[in-house]
Amino acid sequence: MRHTACGGAIASALACGVATRDHHCHIGCAALQGTWYEIAKFPNRFQRKCVANTRAHYLAQTDGSVQVLNSCTTANGSTIDALGLAKQVGPATSPKLQVRFAPAWLGWLPQVWGDYWVIDLDAEYQLAAVSDAKREYLWVLSRTPRVPAKTYDGLIERLKAQGFDVQQLELTQQP
Numbered sequence: 095m096r097h098t099a100c101g102g103a104i105a106s107a108l109a110c111g112v113a114t115r116d117h118h119c120h121i122g123c124a125a126l127q128g129t130w131y132e133i134a135k136f137p138n139r140f141q142r143k144c145v146a147n148t149r150a151h152y153l154a155q156t157d158g159s160v161q162v163l164n165s166c167t168t169a170n171g172s173t174i175d176a177l178g179l180a181k182q183v184g185p186a187t188s189p190k191l192q193v194r195f196a197p198a199w200l201g202w203l204p205q206v207w208g209d210y211w212v213i214d215l216d217a218e219y220q221l222a223a224v225s226d227a228k229r230e231y232l233w234v235l236s237r238t239p240r241v242p243a244k245t246y247d248g249l250i251e252r253l254k255a256q257g258f259d260v261q262q263l264e265l266t267q268q269p
Contacts, residue, residue: 126160126212127152130222130235133246134263138231143168146267150235152180162193180210189213214252221245223253232258239268 132148135141141148144166153161162178178195182188189212196206214223220237234241234249250260 132266133234136232
């Protein structure tokens with residue numbers, strides 16, 4: 095999940111179970127803080143060197159933004175880290191976030207910010223799906239490195255119902 099982020103302004107806990115294209119999750123920072131493991135993703139250019147142990151750690155900042163530390167293991171066993179910043183777009187319960195991994199001094203440029211939308215979240219805040227406005231990217235994230243098959247399959251069915259080509263998902267190797 096390198097170059098992705100999750101979080102938002104400090105707000106109430108998440109308030110949804112399943113999101114659809116028309117009914118998005120209502121999120122706040124509290125339930126998203128901590129570590130999330132990438133379970134699967136659509137292949138993308140900025141994660142091409144990541145082969146395993148892809149995860150993100152989210153930490154709320156005093157200004158309402160969220161520090162994002164994404165990391166993964168490469169084929170030669172080294173670790174790649176990417177430090178970024180996320181900010182919520184819209185009201186405090188919005189599932190829409192923007193993230194940047196460019197240096198802070200470039201933060202004024204709109205093109206350094208990427209969309210990051212929480213499109214599905216289970217009632218226990220343990221499994222999430224994240225995409226973008228154009229639906230070019232998709233990540234399945236979990237609080238644990240492994241997800242029960244029935245739980246994962248349920249999410250996949252919901253993503254299919256939202257029109258995602260889930261055949262593009264690549265499973266991520268986790269410890």
